[in-house]
Amino acid sequence: MRILVAIVAGAVSVAHAAVLADTSVEQRLRSVLGEALPGIEIASIRPAPLKGMHEVVLGGEVIYVSDNGRFILKGDLMDLKDKRNISDERRAQARITGLKTVPPNTMIEFAPPDTQHVLYVYTDVDCGYCRKFHQEVGTLNAAGIAVRYLAFPRAGVDSETFKKSESVWCAADRNAALTEAKAGKPVPAATCDNPVKAHYELGTRMGVRGTPALISEDGQELGGYVPAEQLIQHVRKGRS
Known part of the structure; x- marks a missing residue:
């Protein structure tokens, strides 16, 4: 997964230039990631608790991508107020979704x-x-x-x-x-x-x-x- 993120980080800004400005954020991010990593399976994309970021579930992994498709953040997102590991919760949900199939x-x-x-x-x-x-x-x-x-x-x-x-x-x-x-x-x-x-x-x-x-x-x-x-x-x- 570290290699995957490194590849995306290097390629995402190039792919971003080809995306139409009037598409929705989710469509834009799917296009950016799809061009950067052809064949990658994106389970879901949704707004993240961090302003200006979207959460992307790739199989059993969770990453965060800026709304403009330029930056990627890899790591666990923690809610200190509620003492929750938000990334861990999303990984668990992704596993449940997979097992239900x-x-x-x-x-x-x-x-x-x-x-x-x-x-x-x-x-x-x-x-x-x-x-x-x-x-x-x-x-x-x-x-x-x-x-x-x-x-x-x-x-x-x-x-x-x-x-x-x-x-x-x-x-x-x-x-x-x-x-x-x-x-x-x-x-x-x-x-x-x-x-x-x-x-x-x-x-x-x-x-x-x-x-x-x-x-x-x-x-x-x-x-x-x-x-x-x-x-x-x-x-x-x-x-x-």
Whole structure:
């Protein structure tokens, strides 16, 4: 993201000159950023609490751009009066928005009879800490926390881990197949119309870099592996 911002900062003033003066601020900024970084996915643009600035959500990142499209500010925006991290709140909202696009039946869920909280987990079937986390899912379930897994094969599309993930998601019993894979046991090869690539691409847009990536139901990023008892406290508090 640091590289992205550096590129934008260098190119944005050049692109700005080509934008018509009578367009709205949002249209102007979309044009400026689009010319500076072709193909960039802008989730939203809206006025920022800072006068003369607009907030731009790029996947899981939040940046601030001057209304004239010339300057970019990268960093967290804090409200000292209300003691709020406004940027963190917007990142959480962006994660929730992204997760809402995922059909629930494409996730592998381990849930208690009476679910009180939901934890979203991007997982890699070959990741050591993912396997350690999976061993504690029963403890989380006992505390009323449902775990919803999304696939994130870190080695990327067409890797062996990606193919293994597809086999898990295409198994007749996906929960059992995932548990077997995380125990280091072979999973019979299988193919089907599966969500592994879609999960991976969404995770990439949301800024997932490692696994497990834990996201609470209110969109807070809880980090990587966290011991079950500590994680239970985080989830119950509503944030890390």
